[in-house]
Amino acid sequence: MMDVPRIWIVTDASVSALWVKVKGEDPHLARKARQLYRDIVEGKYHVALPFHWRLEVAGVIRSFVAARKLSLLEARRAMHWLAKFAQDYCVVCEPTLNWDETVTVADAWGFHLYDTLYLLLAQRVGGVFWTADLRLYRHWYSRKDLHDQVAVAWIGYYPQIGIPLMPP
Amino acid sequence: MARKRSRKPKIVGTMVVDGKEIPVIGWLDLEKMHRNWLKQQRKKAKELERERREIEKAFNKVEGSLLEELLRMRDALRWWWKDDEQ
Numbered sequence: 001m002m003d004v005p006r007i008w009i010v011t012d013a014s015v016s017a018l019w020v021k022v023k024g025e026d027p028h029l030a031r032k033a034r035q036l037y038r039d040i041v042e043g044k045y046h047v048a049l050p051f052h053w054r055l056e057v058a059g060v061i062r063s064f065v066a067a068r069k070l071s072l073l074e075a076r077r078a079m080h081w082l083a084k085f086a087q088d089y090c091v092v093c094e095p096t097l098n099w100d101e102t103v104t105v106a107d108a109w110g111f112h113l114y115d116t117l118y119l120l121l122a123q124r125v126g127g128v129f130w131t132a133d134l135r136l137y138r139h140w141y142s143r144k145d146l147h148d149q150v151a152v153a154w155i156g157y158y159p160q161i162g163i164p165l166m167p168p
Numbered sequence: 169m170a171r172k173r174s175r176k177p178k179i180v181g182t183m184v185v186d187g188k189e190i191p192v193i194g195w196l197d198l199e200k201m202h203r204n205w206l207k208q209q210r211k212k213a214k215e216l217e218r219e220r221r222e223i224e225k226a227f228n229k230v231e232g233s234l235l236e237e238l239l240r241m242r243d244a245l246r247w248w249w250k251d252d253e254q
Contacts, residue, residue, distance in 0.1 A: 018235060020220065020234070021224060023228040024232055025234065043209075064230060070230055077219075078227070081219050081220060084216065084219075112242070114242070115242075133239060135242075135243065
Protein backbone atom coordinates (compact mmCIF):
# COMPACT_ATOMS: atom_id res chain seq x y z
CA MET A 1 0.00 0.00 0.00
CA MET A 2 0.98 3.61 -0.48
CA ASP A 3 2.74 5.41 2.34
CA VAL A 4 0.48 8.07 3.78
CA PRO A 5 2.34 11.38 3.90
CA ARG A 6 2.95 12.51 7.43
CA ILE A 7 4.42 15.94 6.85
CA TRP A 8 2.11 18.87 7.41
CA ILE A 9 2.85 22.28 6.01
CA VAL A 10 1.09 25.64 5.80
CA THR A 11 1.48 27.91 2.79
CA ASP A 12 0.25 31.45 2.46
CA ALA A 13 -1.22 33.60 -0.29
CA SER A 14 2.24 34.91 -1.25
CA VAL A 15 3.31 31.42 -2.30
CA SER A 16 0.00 30.80 -4.08
CA ALA A 17 0.46 34.01 -6.06
CA LEU A 18 3.62 32.51 -7.52
CA TRP A 19 1.73 29.46 -8.71
CA VAL A 20 -0.30 31.45 -11.23
CA LYS A 21 2.18 34.05 -12.46
CA VAL A 22 5.81 33.87 -13.54
CA LYS A 23 6.50 36.93 -15.70
CA GLY A 24 7.09 39.97 -13.57
CA GLU A 25 7.89 37.81 -10.54
CA ASP A 26 11.28 36.93 -9.12
CA PRO A 27 12.26 33.89 -11.26
CA HIS A 28 14.05 32.19 -8.36
CA LEU A 29 11.02 32.48 -6.08
CA ALA A 30 8.66 31.40 -8.87
CA ARG A 31 10.80 28.30 -9.50
CA LYS A 32 10.93 27.39 -5.82
CA ALA A 33 7.20 27.95 -5.41
CA ARG A 34 6.58 25.69 -8.41
CA GLN A 35 8.78 23.03 -6.83
CA LEU A 36 6.67 23.17 -3.67
CA TYR A 37 3.49 22.99 -5.74
CA ARG A 38 4.74 19.87 -7.53
CA ASP A 39 5.66 18.25 -4.22
CA ILE A 40 2.19 18.98 -2.86
CA VAL A 41 0.50 17.46 -5.92
CA GLU A 42 2.78 14.42 -5.70
CA GLY A 43 1.51 13.85 -2.18
CA LYS A 44 4.64 14.72 -0.26
CA TYR A 45 2.77 17.00 2.12
CA HIS A 46 -0.54 17.53 3.82
CA VAL A 47 -1.35 21.21 3.42
CA ALA A 48 -3.32 23.23 5.94
CA LEU A 49 -4.65 26.61 4.89
CA PRO A 50 -6.34 29.12 7.17
CA PHE A 51 -9.78 30.34 6.09
CA HIS A 52 -8.50 33.81 5.13
CA TRP A 53 -6.00 32.44 2.60
CA ARG A 54 -8.64 32.61 -0.12
CA LEU A 55 -9.58 36.17 0.88
CA GLU A 56 -5.98 37.31 0.58
CA VAL A 57 -5.60 35.75 -2.86
CA ALA A 58 -8.97 37.11 -3.98
CA GLY A 59 -7.99 40.57 -2.71
CA VAL A 60 -4.83 40.77 -4.77
CA ILE A 61 -6.47 39.34 -7.90
CA ARG A 62 -9.30 41.81 -7.48
CA SER A 63 -6.81 44.68 -7.34
CA PHE A 64 -5.53 43.58 -10.76
CA VAL A 65 -9.10 43.55 -12.06
CA ALA A 66 -9.75 47.00 -10.55
CA ALA A 67 -6.61 48.30 -12.27
CA ARG A 68 -8.01 46.88 -15.54
CA LYS A 69 -5.01 44.65 -15.93
CA LEU A 70 -7.03 41.47 -15.80
CA SER A 71 -10.53 40.60 -16.99
CA LEU A 72 -13.15 39.49 -14.51
CA LEU A 73 -13.46 36.19 -16.37
CA GLU A 74 -9.75 35.45 -15.98
CA ALA A 75 -9.88 36.42 -12.32
CA ARG A 76 -12.81 34.07 -11.76
CA ARG A 77 -11.00 31.25 -13.51
CA ALA A 78 -7.99 31.76 -11.29
CA MET A 79 -10.13 31.76 -8.16
CA HIS A 80 -11.92 28.62 -9.35
CA TRP A 81 -8.61 26.94 -9.94
CA LEU A 82 -7.29 27.88 -6.50
CA ALA A 83 -10.50 26.65 -4.90
CA LYS A 84 -10.19 23.36 -6.78
CA PHE A 85 -6.58 23.00 -5.75
CA ALA A 86 -7.47 23.68 -2.11
CA GLN A 87 -10.29 21.15 -2.26
CA ASP A 88 -8.14 18.41 -3.78
CA TYR A 89 -4.88 18.88 -1.93
CA CYS A 90 -5.40 21.03 1.15
CA VAL A 91 -7.43 21.28 4.31
CA VAL A 92 -8.97 24.70 4.87
CA CYS A 93 -9.07 25.38 8.61
CA GLU A 94 -10.91 27.67 10.95
CA PRO A 95 -8.83 29.66 13.50
CA THR A 96 -7.16 27.37 15.98
CA LEU A 97 -7.83 29.66 18.95
CA ASN A 98 -10.76 31.81 19.88
CA TRP A 99 -10.72 35.44 18.87
CA ASP A 100 -9.49 36.89 22.19
CA GLU A 101 -6.63 34.40 22.40
CA THR A 102 -5.66 35.06 18.78
CA VAL A 103 -5.46 38.79 19.43
CA THR A 104 -3.40 38.18 22.59
CA VAL A 105 -0.97 35.95 20.69
CA ALA A 106 -0.72 38.46 17.82
CA ASP A 107 0.17 41.19 20.32
CA ALA A 108 2.67 38.99 22.15
CA TRP A 109 4.38 37.82 18.98
CA GLY A 110 4.20 41.23 17.31
CA PHE A 111 2.56 40.08 14.10
CA HIS A 112 -0.50 41.26 12.26
CA LEU A 113 -3.62 39.15 12.84
CA TYR A 114 -3.54 37.75 9.31
CA ASP A 115 0.05 36.59 9.77
CA THR A 116 -0.75 35.23 13.24
CA LEU A 117 -3.50 33.01 11.83
CA TYR A 118 -0.97 31.36 9.53
CA LEU A 119 1.56 30.98 12.34
CA LEU A 120 -0.96 29.53 14.79
CA LEU A 121 -2.13 27.03 12.19
CA ALA A 122 1.46 25.95 11.52
CA GLN A 123 1.96 25.58 15.26
CA ARG A 124 -1.22 23.51 15.56
CA VAL A 125 -0.39 21.09 12.74
CA GLY A 126 3.26 20.97 13.78
CA GLY A 127 4.41 21.88 10.30
CA VAL A 128 6.51 24.46 8.53
CA PHE A 129 4.87 27.64 7.36
CA TRP A 130 6.15 28.46 3.87
CA THR A 131 5.99 32.07 2.78
CA ALA A 132 7.39 34.29 0.05
CA ASP A 133 6.88 37.29 2.31
CA LEU A 134 10.38 38.31 3.28
CA ARG A 135 9.26 40.87 5.88
CA LEU A 136 7.19 38.28 7.67
CA TYR A 137 10.06 35.80 7.54
CA ARG A 138 12.58 38.37 8.81
CA HIS A 139 10.31 39.38 11.64
CA TRP A 140 9.96 35.75 12.71
CA TYR A 141 13.72 35.31 12.26
CA SER A 142 14.39 38.26 14.58
CA ARG A 143 12.16 36.74 17.26
CA LYS A 144 14.42 33.97 18.54
CA ASP A 145 11.88 33.10 21.24
CA LEU A 146 9.43 31.97 18.55
CA HIS A 147 11.78 29.57 16.79
CA ASP A 148 10.93 26.73 19.18
CA GLN A 149 7.22 27.43 18.98
CA VAL A 150 6.59 27.72 15.27
CA ALA A 151 8.68 26.98 12.18
CA VAL A 152 8.65 29.50 9.36
CA ALA A 153 10.55 29.08 6.12
CA TRP A 154 11.12 31.40 3.20
CA ILE A 155 10.21 29.92 -0.16
CA GLY A 156 13.50 31.15 -1.63
CA TYR A 157 15.25 28.50 0.48
CA TYR A 158 12.88 25.65 -0.39
CA PRO A 159 13.25 22.78 0.49
CA GLN A 160 15.65 23.87 3.24
CA ILE A 161 13.62 24.21 6.40
CA GLY A 162 16.26 24.81 9.03
CA ILE A 163 17.26 28.31 9.94
CA PRO A 164 19.99 29.30 7.47
CA LEU A 165 23.25 30.77 8.64
CA MET A 166 22.55 33.97 6.75
CA PRO A 167 19.13 35.62 6.68
CA PRO A 168 17.95 36.50 3.16
CA MET B 169 -33.37 -15.14 -14.08
CA ALA B 170 -30.31 -14.56 -11.96
CA ARG B 171 -27.97 -11.83 -13.13
CA LYS B 172 -24.71 -13.20 -14.41
CA ARG B 173 -21.66 -11.94 -12.57
CA SER B 174 -19.09 -10.23 -14.71
CA ARG B 175 -16.25 -11.45 -12.48
CA LYS B 176 -15.79 -14.45 -10.29
CA PRO B 177 -15.41 -13.60 -6.60
CA LYS B 178 -11.89 -14.14 -5.36
CA ILE B 179 -11.41 -16.50 -2.41
CA VAL B 180 -9.02 -14.82 -0.03
CA GLY B 181 -9.11 -17.31 2.84
CA THR B 182 -11.31 -19.49 4.99
CA MET B 183 -13.11 -19.15 8.30
CA VAL B 184 -14.75 -21.66 10.64
CA VAL B 185 -18.48 -21.25 11.28
CA ASP B 186 -20.35 -23.86 13.37
CA GLY B 187 -17.42 -26.22 13.02
CA LYS B 188 -17.39 -25.94 9.24
CA GLU B 189 -14.67 -24.32 7.26
CA ILE B 190 -16.20 -21.92 4.74
CA PRO B 191 -14.47 -19.80 2.11
CA VAL B 192 -14.11 -16.07 2.62
CA ILE B 193 -14.70 -14.09 -0.51
CA GLY B 194 -12.78 -10.91 -1.14
CA TRP B 195 -15.01 -8.76 -3.26
CA LEU B 196 -12.65 -5.86 -3.18
CA ASP B 197 -9.28 -6.11 -4.79
CA LEU B 198 -7.37 -3.61 -2.68
CA GLU B 199 -4.35 -3.50 -4.93
CA LYS B 200 -6.48 -2.90 -7.98
CA MET B 201 -8.46 -0.23 -6.15
CA HIS B 202 -5.25 1.47 -5.19
CA ARG B 203 -3.95 1.31 -8.76
CA ASN B 204 -7.21 2.83 -10.01
CA TRP B 205 -7.07 5.50 -7.33
CA LEU B 206 -3.51 6.40 -8.32
CA LYS B 207 -4.58 6.56 -11.96
CA GLN B 208 -7.43 8.90 -11.06
CA GLN B 209 -5.12 11.06 -8.95
CA ARG B 210 -2.66 11.37 -11.82
CA LYS B 211 -5.46 12.26 -14.21
CA LYS B 212 -6.76 14.88 -11.77
CA ALA B 213 -3.28 16.35 -11.28
CA LYS B 214 -2.78 16.52 -15.04
CA GLU B 215 -6.08 18.30 -15.51
CA LEU B 216 -5.29 20.74 -12.71
CA GLU B 217 -1.88 21.44 -14.23
CA ARG B 218 -3.44 22.08 -17.64
CA GLU B 219 -5.82 24.61 -16.09
CA ARG B 220 -2.99 26.21 -14.16
CA ARG B 221 -0.95 26.68 -17.34
CA GLU B 222 -3.90 28.41 -19.02
CA ILE B 223 -4.33 30.74 -16.04
CA GLU B 224 -0.59 31.40 -15.91
CA LYS B 225 -0.64 32.30 -19.60
CA ALA B 226 -3.37 34.87 -18.98
CA PHE B 227 -1.63 36.25 -15.87
CA ASN B 228 1.74 36.47 -17.59
CA LYS B 229 0.29 38.95 -20.08
CA VAL B 230 -0.36 41.31 -17.18
CA GLU B 231 2.30 43.88 -16.31
CA GLY B 232 3.58 43.94 -12.75
CA SER B 233 3.99 41.43 -9.97
CA LEU B 234 1.14 39.72 -8.20
CA LEU B 235 3.42 38.95 -5.26
CA GLU B 236 4.57 42.55 -4.88
CA GLU B 237 0.98 43.74 -5.02
CA LEU B 238 0.02 41.27 -2.30
CA LEU B 239 2.96 42.36 -0.15
CA ARG B 240 1.98 46.01 -0.62
CA MET B 241 -1.52 45.17 0.57
CA ARG B 242 -0.14 43.26 3.55
CA ASP B 243 2.31 45.98 4.50
CA ALA B 244 -0.49 48.51 4.50
CA LEU B 245 -1.97 46.54 7.40
CA ARG B 246 1.26 46.14 9.34
CA TRP B 247 3.03 48.52 11.56
CA TRP B 248 6.25 46.78 12.62
CA TRP B 249 8.08 47.02 9.33
CA LYS B 250 7.78 50.81 9.45
CA ASP B 251 9.54 50.73 12.82
CA ASP B 252 12.25 48.52 11.30
CA GLU B 253 12.95 50.98 8.52
CA GLN B 254 13.27 53.99 10.83
